[in-house]
Amino acid sequence: MIPIKEPWELTVMRTAGRKLAEVVERVRERVADGVTTRDLDRIAEEAILAAGAKPAFKGYKVGRAVFPATICASVNEQVVHGIPSKRVLRAGDVVSLDFGLVYGGYYADMAYSTCIGEADPDAVRLVAATEEALRRGIAKARVGARIGDIGHAVESFVRPQGFGVVTQMVGHGIGRKMHEPPSVPNYGKQATGDLLRAGMVIAIEPMITLGTDDTKILGDQWTVVTEDNSRSAHFEHTVAITPAGPEVLTLPG
Ligand code: MG
Numbered sequence: 001m002i003p004i005k006e007p008w009e010l011t012v013m014r015t016a017g018r019k020l021a022e023v024v025e026r027v028r029e030r031v032a033d034g035v036t037t038r039d040l041d042r043i044a045e046e047a048i049l050a051a052g053a054k055p056a057f058k059g060y061k062v063g064r065a066v067f068p069a070t071i072c073a074s075v076n077e078q079v080v081h082g083i084p085s086k087r088v089l090r091a092g093d094v095v096s097l098d099f100g101l102v103y104g105g106y107y108a109d110m111a112y113s114t115c116i117g118e119a120d121p122d123a124v125r126l127v128a129a130t131e132e133a134l135r136r137g138i139a140k141a142r143v144g145a146r147i148g149d150i151g152h153a154v155e156s157f158v159r160p161q162g163f164g165v166v167t168q169m170v171g172h173g174i175g176r177k178m179h180e181p182p183s184v185p186n187y188g189k190q191a192t193g194d195l196l197r198a199g200m201v202i203a204i205e206p207m208i209t210l211g212t213d214d215t216k217i218l219g220d221q222w223t224v225v226t227e228d229n230s231r232s233a234h235f236e237h238t239v240a241i242t243p244a245g246p247e248v249l250t251l252p253g
């Protein structure tokens with residue numbers, strides 16, 4: 001059963017999304033050559049608490065594994081769920097930062113990737129294509145469309161350019177929980193899957209690689225990396241499906 005949000009719930013989720021987008025802006029201005037991913041984590045945590053919200057990822061459990069930080073910071077071949085550390089970001093790196101908060105009992109989820117300093121053309125192309133894939137996926141999040149339309153929009157844009165699509169990780173519904181139905185894959189067939197209705201809220205999050213689709217999880221039980229060590233990018237927005245079209249909730253005010 002896919003939760004349908006009441007208008008008052010969407011009001012709270014708009015506030016949660018705006019707060020998260022503003023946290024991301026605070027972090028974005030500090031991302032640079034020489035900064036550690038732990039520095040970025042601290043900036044994000046302080047900004048989330050200052051906004052009267054709580055980090056969503058810190059303490060998140062999968063089995064016995066507990067996520068120890070506020071953001072996920074994934075560099076180069078790391079796709080998602082990288083743990084912030086003393087690792088220093090260097091020119092040429094592709095870094096993907098994933099942010100989540102809970103405010104008023106509702107979750108918001110957002111991610112973006114960027115190149116540090118001067119990066120090679122493949123890295124620049126990867127980041128730009130992943131951002132555009134998200135834009136195309138969002139454009140399909142309309143009343144009467146189906147989940148497969150979103151994945152198809154992402155996949156049909158990136159595959160012809162030679163990129164891989166991560167299939168082992170998917171987007172998701174979001175609301176009172178960070179992960180709600182439905183699953184939102186970054187691949188699929190048009191006009192298949194769950195019907196999109198007004199009041200659904202989903203996190204759309206293409207994860208695209210310079211290599212194959214396959215990923216594995218490192219021994220830290222969190223970090224997802226590409227199996228072929230190719231670099232990867234990740235963009236995500238929390239999107240409400242409304243009669244007026246897709247509404248991106250994770251935008252700054
Ligand atoms: Mg997500």
